[in-house]
Amino acid sequence: MLKRLLPILLVFACISTANAAAFKIAALVNGDIISNEDLSDQRAIFMLNSPIPYNEQTKDMINDRVLAQTIEQKIKSQAIAKAGISVSDEEVNNQLKVWAQKNKLNISSLDKKINKKALSENIRTEIGWVKLIRRQFYQTSGLTQKEIDETIKEVTQDMSIKKYLVSEIFIKKENAKDIEGLVAKLREDPRFELYAAHFSEAPSAANGGNLGWINSGKMLSSLEMRLSKMKPGEISDAILIGNGYYIVKLQQVFDPKQNPNFTPDQKEIKTLLENQKMEAISKKQLQDIKQTAIIEIKK
Secondary structure: OHHHHHHHHHHHHOOOHHHHHHOOEEEEEOOEEEEHHHHHHHHHHHHHOOOOOOOOOOHHHHHHHHHHHHHHHHHHHHHHHHOOOOOOHHHHHHHHHHHHHHOOOOHHHHHHOOOHHHHHHHHHHHHHHHHHHHHHHHHOOOOOHHHHHHHHHHHHHHOOOOEEEEEEEEEEHHHOOOHHHHHHHHHHOOOHHHHHHHHOOOHHHHHOOEEEEEEOOOOOHHHHHHHHOOOOOOEOOOEEEOOEEEEEEEEEEEOOOOOOOOOOOHHHHHHHHHHHHHHHHHHHHHHHHHHHOOEEEOO
16 A cells, blocks of 8 residues: 555645645556646647547536546556566657658647657557567567468458558547538538548557458448449548447459459568558557556546
């Protein structure tokens, strides 16, 4: 008990009595504190690219998502430290430049919008997590030439089947009060992936809603029927299936009759398989850590 209380006591010992009144613990992750100030910083970073405004209607959903992401960052950070993995300031700064360029932002003016230190720590954690997962990948069997050859064979056979490149947003019934309004916004705003990443309740949200290529005959008939009538770039109406609504965007269609000479590239297949394996390792590692972590959310 004393070991778990020690981080809290140290924090309060370092802040003045005036600040202590404003300081609030939002959550504890294995004894490490996430404060209300931490969440405020993370929310500002989250909202920097959010297509949805922060208001009375959206704040609970946004705050819940920010809290979940901040807890996950803390879990990753702890695992990185435990594994003894280091990330240099140079690595962080280089990635920060890439991040700013991608988001069309000036690094020198970032502090006016967000807490730059908090963003840098997020980047440090993600770099460290990639290093941790890559280490585990190479400590296992890695990737064999047999796997590459078999995949090339499967891909070659697979390319004889019509398929759709699809992205999705899934919203549970109880959270779909303005589902038609969301469809309307998606048709006006080209950032479908951003909406999916922020608000979809499907696992694919982590990939911006991207489901990848789906073969004809391998999806629900109601979805395939809708996709077969759509053109690339179009967004469907909200489709009620089971306990929620699906909104799908058709990215591309592959028709073997129009593309009969496709040959997969060995280098691309190798990269694809490595990424798939590392993604699987990452998901399992995070799931395993979460199951053993002691997480206390303060209301």
